[in-house]
Amino acid sequence: MNTRQTLLRRGLISLSLSLSLALLPGCQDSLQEEVYSFVSADNFYKTAADAEAAVVAAYQPFTSDDYFRRNFYNVGLLADDQVMIGRNATFQAVDNFNVTPDHPFHTALWQQMYLCINRSNTGIQRIPTIPMDEARRASLVGECRYVRAYNYFNLVRLFGGVPMPTTEIQSTGQTNNPKVPREKVYEQIVADLLEAEKVLPLTRPAAEWGRATRGAAQTLLAEVFLTTERWQQAADKAKEVIDSKQYQLLPDFRSVFSISNEANAEIIQSIQFDGPTIGTWFASFNHAGGSDNPNCFLGSANWSVEQKSDIWLNWDSKDGRKAASTYDKFINKAGKLVSVFDYPQPFPGFGKYNAPNEVSNGNSPCNPIIHRYADVLLIFAEAASQAAASPPPAAYDAVNQVRRRGYKVPLNAPSEFDLPAGLSKAAFRQAVIRERSLEFVIENKRLFDLMRTGQFPAIIKAQGKNVREGATLFPIPLSELNSNLALTQADQNPGY
Incomplete structure (x- = not known):
């Protein structure tokens, strides 16, 4: 058993008491217990190795079938305007954005997101009590904050306001958590990431590739600010990542996704799979x-x-990303x-x-990519253009670097493929959103861009999809409504 597997096993053992209750914020009927050992949480959190194991365990649900192996993408890709499936009613319900509250894809995804959150809550609460190197302890807590923030970010974007436990669950009575308005969820996300970026390392050794860094926390924070239209803060945070000089655009677009090059200089955060032992679909x-x-x-x-x-009807064939995507x-x-x-x-x-x-x-x-450097440049371009009276040269430069790479011309010299000068704020933003749609095909970003810009689900309805009337978010799972005593049908999202 290698070091990572050992830590993961120790991390899972540590959850036998506090997290056997915590798969969902409510849901006692469908609760899936994690009983790996008789070792209680109180007895487990004693050493630095225990702390490391707890953090590894917080990441572990990412690799489940119901999260990054496929279900996060079944939910996020099929509902957007670029992806479809021509068969299978279960998949087509998402493709049409006509799901029911008991649909298995978003229900299982909800469970895995809360499993990450609850394990993170345990780490945030327990690790500070462990006697160990102070800087490493702070960094581990920062990782838990990053994982918690990322999962709440996914939840709030897909479901709106959600239950928001932020402490360790130790009894079934603590699993009944009320729905919190989305503004409060975003406040918690920002607070976690501001703390995480202070203590996370700038880089990781090869053995820790895939674990959060300062750049990952800052990029996620920039995206959160972008989503909530805090333009100047989004631009400033993205600029911090740019100025760190830790990342760069690879000259060849295809090479970003090569399985022989998955630790490349463009990738800021990704989820690690090896294939034979555990792989993606x-x-x-x-x-x-x-x-x-x-x-x-x-x-x-x-x-x-x-x-x-x-992307199928109107993509310029001179853009090398088209054939690659x-x-x-x-x-x-x-x-x-x-x-x-x-x-x-x-x-x-x-x-x-x-x-x-x-x-x-x-x-x-x-390895599914959460963020890469092209994302930072386009976040900066969009945010900087909206924070100013008109799009500044730096915003043009950022988006044009991405475009030039796509067209295989030098990144830092003007080209015929650059955006035209003199665009209005609205036109520039529209151009950047379209650039994101080309750059991030099949990377699970398009749906979130459509949601935050108010284009969803109208854009897929215009394609002839049988969209559920009145729905703009995924429904809170029926299992959660049935078992979380702090929720009622009045908490369900519109359209369901």
């Missing part, structure tokens, strides 16, 4: 062509290109150029996540 779900596609084990096209989308033809295992429309599931595929040595469905070693 990315390769098989993204690709088409069944077993004939050499980029995956079985191209099932669960996430297919929406052929009514802007979408396709309807591929070179099959026999070396022949073939069309996806000649296969039983005739849907265009996505090209970013390739795993030619995938051993079976769901065993891709592709």
